[in-house]
Every structure is written in structure tokens, then in C-alpha cells.
Amino acid sequence: MSNQYEVIIIGAGPSGLAAARSLLEDGIRNVLLIEREAEAGGVPRHCRHPTFGLQTYFRPMNGHKWAARILKRVAGKYEIRTSTTVVNIKPGGEVDVSSDRGFETLKAKRVIIATGVRETPRHARLVSGLRPQGVLTAGALQQFIYLKKLKPCNRPVIVGSELVSFSTIWTLRNAGIKALALIDENSRPVAFRPSALYAKLMGVPLHLGAHITKINGGERVESVEFTDAKGRTQLVECDSIIFTGRFTGEYTLIRKSHLAFEPSSGRPLFDQSGRCSDPCYYAVGNMTHPADMGDQCYQEGQQVGHAVANSLKSEDAGSFSVPVSLAEVFRISAPNVIHCGEDGRGVVTLNVRVNAAYSGEIVIRDGQKELYRKRHRCMPERRVLLKNIDVAGLTPESVLSVTIA
Template sequence: ELQAGGVPRHTAHLGYGMRDLHRVTTGPRYAARLTRTAERAGVEIEVGRTVHSCADGSVTTTGATGPTTVQAGAVMLATGVRERPRAARLVPGDRPAGVLTTGALQQFAALHHQRVGTRAVIVGAEHVSFSAVLTLAHGGCTVAAMVTPLPRHQTYAPLRVATAARHRVPIHTGVAVAEIVGGARVEAVVLSDGRRIECDTVVFTGDWVPDHELARLSGLPLLPGARSPVVDSGGHTERRGVFAIGNLTHPAETADVCALDGRRAATHVMDWLTLQRWPASVTPIAVEPPILWATHAAGSITLRVAEFVEGRIECRAGDEIVHRTKHRQWTPNRAIHLP
């Protein structure tokens, strides 16, 4: 992108900065503040450039002025996540205009001030899906329905009330989008139960995938389930001198959790640069179903479950139980943090 700030830069709602700044602000203000902080610290931020290789401390980028190679004593991967788009979800049908992700929707709305459509279907019912309801509503687009294959939505009740309930959006559970119909523009979606919903826009939300291409090219082992680089609590990977932090390693947490990841890892980066300290090995956290994956995030363990399930979660080091949660209901697509 041509301006620093990432996703928060075009996410205008409140909710940013609670954990790291201890105040609540909007995404653009949050992004601007962190960018200013980095620049005041002397960080050179290169925009409009793409990193296409990272090996042995050599980072090669390409931009308008051509390729550039930088030699680094330490490399920190913080490439974030993306939503799983239509093609990766194998949704069949026509290929009309009007099919996008929440990220693309927010860029159209916040950066380019464009209206994406008049009547939309949202695929997904997790936190970001309900944020998409607000973005569409503010842009003058009616939401015809939300669709999830799970038996119920996966967000918090207050967010559902403030978005879907407020705008009278029906949530169809236990079904998926089986087909997209349209010519030059989307005309309708067909659900797996045969129902047809007329619309001109389809927004695929959530179902996060780490942007792990650089990690894979660097030969880093990936965590099963999450497909993110294996890291320890300091962001160390199995490759000496290469760190990984943020939503690249735990898809997906809030921006302030990722910021705290960076703060925590910075100490370990300094240890590596000055003292050449590196752990002998970086061991992934082993999990059992219905837990999908578990990894480190901002000094705690974060995990995800594959389905709605009730019970306790136990953490073991060998045969010793080091932590046990209370008996409760666990929700998929929702961050679960253990101390």
C-alpha cells in the first residue's frame, strides 16, 4: 500500500487501542498514532513495496524504483492475515462483479468512498461479519441476509444487537452459499437448502488465513490447523534471526493484541542483535480435537475450537496439569485466551 497503517487505516469504527494504548479510538486514528510513533523513533517506513524473498538475513523488495535488497541482523515477519475469498471456499456459479471480502469492502468504502451495491448477502457470522453489516449500512447498501454453516452466529450478543438486529438482518444458520448467479453483476445466491436470495453484492467474511507466503519461502515450519509459523512466546521461529508476530502467527486477533506481540518480541530482538541469544528449539503446542490450534499471543496462549462445545480446557506440561479452565461453552471463530 502507498500509506502505512494496514487494515486499521480503513476501518473507521471504534474499538482500537484498548489493550496497548489504554484508550478507545478509531482504526484510522490508531494507525496514524502508531505510524507517528515509529517515525519519531527513527524507523524508515517504505511504502509501495512488496517483499518477495527473505533468506539468510537478506530481504529483497520490489517497487516503482525497481528491486532492492537489504541485509538485516534480524528479520521480523508481521504480514498479517487475509479473509478466505470465494475461490478458496470453492463456491461454484457464475463470475459476475459484486463479489468481495470485508477487507475489499472497507477499502472501497473508507478509502475510495464508493458504494459497492444496493442489496448484499454476507457469508459468515463471526465478529468481522457483523462489522461488515455496519460498513454496508453506512454506504447505503441493504443487507438481505447473513449465512453461516454453523448452527448459530459466533459473535457477542451486544455486537449482534447493534448491527444485525438493529438493521433487521436475518441470520440463516446451518446453510452455506451453494451457488452465485449473475451475468455482468451478481443477481442472486442459492443456498445449500435450495433457497434463493436476490442480491447484487456478496461479501465473504472471516475464515482467516495467515499471509504465510514469506514464511513458507523461508522454510519455516507451519502450525497444523492455523497454517501459521511455529513460534514461542518471544516470537522466535525455528530459523535463527527470524521472528514472526501478530496475526501471521494467530489468525486473527485484534490490532492491540498484535501491537503487544510486537512490544514483547522487541526485547527478544534486542537480545538476539546484542547477545546472539536464541532458544535451542521452538516447539509447537500440541492440541487435541475439538481444539483446532493453539499458539502464543501477547504473553498468553490463544486457541480456537472447531465447533460449539461445552467443557473444560486443560493445559499440560508432560503429565502435569498447569492450567484448567472453568466448565463453559466454547465458540468457534472466537479468540480464547489462557493465562
């Protein structure tokens, strides 16, 4: 079997599958998708709540049904190697993979990295106390309940207040488990306000502005202690703690590769087409902006797929890149580099995240020249789109500065 491809896609989640779909539409024949899980489909495979499909099929769908539909669009048309992990990416489109076939090196003219996100686990949140069994993430809980049909807990406490934190109440309920409490250090929910009402309706007490001080237990979690918003110490007896959200991209491959990356976030440098510092490589989906909704990643994957197909058909002569510089209030911008060339001129959209809530004007300048000014209400972990930024006048000396007024 050949180990030479036109395009290799690392990760067969929504972004990778969408990119594959576009490559198919554009007539690119020799494409391989590589997926480390036993089945393709990515995270939505184990999301059984109807928050997917609105933009792709114009109706709400459960994640696993949506994943099956988007997989069907490319299955059988391209080879998808499951239970196969990419362990190295190297200059010029060489990737090392590991599977039960052993260790192989494959090569492609273009490689699309669509490796997604993971939630921040307990150790990275610096939570003190003992290390008993029963501490997991929302993603792991979904896999236990929906994929393995196991019941990993009976009396859990949820940590976090993002959309995924509230959807965890739903996941637990589907397995006949009631959450005892939802705890978060933010003073208002990170998700939209009605989600707090949802928790209330489901009878789950919400402790906002609360900080976990200790996890107790021998073999298994027995209780969690926290300081509430009024400074009082509280203890909830429970058998597990589910840490939710605080998504971080799957950057392990990037960090040990030749690709240029942002030391602060670990994300590769990539432009508005997803192209990285080695033009053989493209990045797309949640690994570039942890974490957007499934449909949003699917649409982005389609755009990057078309961009990759175009890059295979035409040379990009005389181009240059302009860095995006962020004021302190901002955590990340996607893309983090603007490509200026024949295919890069015109307008771009930046997808940014803030470190803390901010309401006011966002201004983008190239030196003294103002390119964008608009009022935004920004919440941490929620995407903010800065649309239609005119980048036609950028020069090789430009820096795109994103600031607040």
C-alpha cells in the same frame, strides 16, 4: 544507501509498528519498516468503526484514527518504505524486495515478519455457481468505501457471522447501502450474541444454519440461493455478495522460505518470543493467530520488539525447544513451540483456537506431569488464553500436550 540494518520489519500494521516502537525505546537505531501498501497502518486504516484503542489509549477509537496515532509514534524516527513488497526471505536475515526502484536484496541481523491476515475468498470456500462480478470480501469493501470513496454495490448480501460480518453492516450503512441479509452456516453467531440483536435493529435478516448453494448472474451477481436451517431453498435477489471473516494468515513468504512451518496451518514454527526456526527471524501479530483484535496485536508487537532488542544485546546459550502438541478439538496454538533457555524459563501463555464449540476443562501435560487445568468456554474463531503455564521443568525430551479432560 546502505542495505544493511539491525532490524527489518516486514509489514507496517499494528504489530509491526508496535515492534518498532519497542525497538526505539530499547535504543536500537538502524531499523527499516517495509510496507507493500502506499501508506503504513495496516488493516485499521480502512476500519472506520470504534472498536480500536481501548487497551492502547483507554478509549474507543475509529480504526483509521488509531492507526494514525500508532504510526506517529515511530514515523520520522525510522525509515518506512511503502509501496514495497518483500518477495523472498532467506537464511541469515536476507530479504528480497520489489518496488518501483526495482528488485533489491537487503540484510538485517533480525527480521520481524508482521504480515497480517486476509479473509477467505469465495473460491477457497468452494461455493458453486457462476463467477460474475460483485463478489468481494469485507476488507475489500472497506477499501472501496473508505479509501477510494467508491460505492461497489447497492443490494448486497453478507456471508459470515463473525464480528467483521456485523461491522460490514456498519460499513455499508456509512455509504448509504443497506444489506439485504446476513447468511452463515453456523447455527449461532460466531461473534458475541448481542451482535445478532444489532443486525435485527439495523433491519438485516439473519439466516443462521444456512448454506449457500449457488451464485447466479451473468456479468454481475443477480441472486444467491441457499438452503436455510429448515432445509428450505431460498433465493435473495442481490447485486453483490460480501464474504467476511474466516481469516487466514499471510503465509506466502513462509511457504517458499527455509523456515520450518506447520503443514496444517501454514504458520511458521515460533516460540513465546516470536522467534522462528532461523533465530534471525521473528513472527508476530495476526499472521501467527488469525485473527485477534488490533489492540491485542499491538501489545504483542511491543513484547516481540523488546525480545528482538534483547536478542541483539545478549547471546542465548544452551537453549532448546519443546513442541506444542494439540488434541483434535484445537485448530492452532500461538506459540506452537516453547523456547527453554535462560530467557525462556518461567511461565507462558498459549493463545489457542478450537475447531468447534467446546465447553469443559483444558489440560496441559508434559508426559504424566500436569502443568495446567482450567475450565473454558470456547467458540470457533475466538481466542482462548491458557495463562501462566509453568514450563520451568521442561527438558529437551518434553512435549507440551494440550488436551481436553
